[in-house]
Amino acid sequence: MRRIPWTHFAAPQTFYGLAGVCWKPLAFLALALAVAGMWVGFMVAPTDAQQGEGYRIIFWHVPVSWMSMIIYLAMAFWGVVCLVFRARMAGMLSQALAPTGALFAFLSLWTGALWGKPMWGAWWVWDARLTSELILFFLYIGFIALTSAIEDPRRADRAGALVAIVGALNVPIIYFSVKWWNTLHQGASVSLNRAPSMAQTMLWGMLLMALACWVYALAMVLYRSRSLILQRERHADWVAQLPECQPGVPA
């Protein structure tokens, strides 16, 4: 088996080029998946027996909520890589992930409120699921505030890594909250060890949207990490030689 040259891709210069090649096809793929998911969810999937058409919020609510948790776990993973291997890219990737994760956490709360109002009669309840998701949103905000307040990028990376790792404990709490506590929030929509409790087309719509959000996040992180690399490596020779850094070239 050929060894994958991880350290080669971990160099900001290589990563910058690789991310530059990858983000555009990923962005188009995300758009295509979202169009397909919206079509299946809003044009094909049947009306829900209990919630009528109101349940269609699920096609955004569940994917953005999943991604808000997955992105935080990814930040914690890069946090560990940052602390253990002192890889320069790890801190930048955490910082590139945070805004997208914060946005997904916000959208999870927003779509949840708009779903809760007609079904439960309340925009918000201090329920274990909702409260732990709100804490996740604050963790993202805290991470962003902390890393942008520290001038020295390496110190900012290490402080952010700690917040990401400690805060990651909250993610399983969110996920299992509907099992551990008696909550108003309904149980898991999809689970690996039992048949899904919904129609096939509903499930497909949701999975397509989840995939769209996943690929969108990937494209966004690659795109944003390129700006971070340029900012941090601006004194490096390879940056000065980039075609996009020459005078008179449009960005």
Next chain:
Amino acid sequence: MRWESWSAFWHMGGYAMYVWGSVGMCMASLALEVWWARRERTNTLRDLRAELAAQAAALEGEGT
């Protein structure tokens, strides 16, 4: 297609405000994030070019 008419589609069985309020906010936020990331790249490159041009000018000044 499941809908009898476009107006039935937009009406969402009476849940229009909740469903479209969710979909609209999601799409608007993601569009805003894309716009914001693009602006950051443009600004970063603009600052970089200015910095590099200033360096080049300083070097030329030393040479003469």
